[in-house]
Amino acid sequence: MFIGAQVSLYPMTSDFVAVITDGLEALTSYRSDLRIETDDMSTLMVGAPEALFAAIRDLFAAAARRPEHVTMHVTLSRGCPGEPDDPSCRCEALERAQEQGLAERQALAAEAVTGAPVAGVEIDVQFSLYVMGGGDHMEEIYGCIDFLKKSGTFLRSKNFCTRLRGDAGAVFATLQQAFLRFGPAQGHVTIDLTASANSPSLR
């Protein structure tokens, strides 16, 4: 299994370079657990989902605590058949999910969101979950939407995506659960995610 993300931070300020550089410092404590490589368009992070989602959450929460409007785009992927197997990406939740029915996975997902740490910063997210390959992928999508609606972070459905709102801790816990608990455990699942904080449109 290969699990990772391409992450881009977009601060809507002329001082964006400093905000991005500061934000990347929030990743320091994750560099032992994740492979992290930055180029001119995004930062690649590869590793197990616990560290991966915590790193992305901390990066965005750090930027969102500043006064400026900031957004982030993340492309998450697990199980892509074109990527090599990587032992550092091992994930117990995924391994166990193979023997769990949809209802059990929904309950475990809800529990994880309830127990999420509080980051102390409100954020908006919209995202799409994609389940590739055979099988009834829409059943898994609808099962995930059902979990999202009860997660406490659900804002509304939009065309092509779902809006979440809440504390960064709960919102990223919701995203992590959507990514891990739905779709085939060994299949190819991706998320296309946009986060936003301090938007003047909401003032």
Place this chain on the structure above:
Amino acid sequence: MFIGAQVSLYPMTSDFVAVITDGLEALTSYRSDLRIETDDMSTLMVGAPEALFAAIRDLFAAAARRPEHVTMHVTLSRGCPGEPDDPSCRCEALERAQEQGLAERQALAAEAVTGAPVAGVEIDVQFSLYVMGGGDHMEEIYGCIDFLKKSGTFLRSKNFCTRLRGDAGAVFATLQQAFLRFGPAQGHVTIDLTASANSPSLR
């Protein structure tokens, strides 16, 4: 068939509201062909691919012609089983694709990129193409990557995505062909796309 996109423009300047508002004016001439609705996170565009890709291209090209660093995120979708059929999204290229083999579709895609209009502005893009449902989705993905490598806009492969670089006209023509010519003609296909212009990292 339902075809559309959620589009967000991110100007890396403290004057971002003016850049976004100016950018949305580039959409004026497309409002008769597309359904266009803006909220605090993105602009929904629904309609046939010709107008849809031209509108997204013109929006980004207008912002990229300014001096500031600007990025854009787009979630494109066609054939999502959760969306209603919409006659305004009818697309002849998709209808014909049902009877065309992979090699023929690759040739038509290459031809369309060669004939693309020149926008006069250089941009960078990275994107992922997702083909949902049964069948050998990786064969279509590899067929698309083969087209991309010969398109003249291919820069390099990255984990989870492909980098393109070139004139905005050729780059968006490449993206439109990837979206329409690969994956089942009546299936659910999406693109997760990030565009960038005037990045200080490239100076």
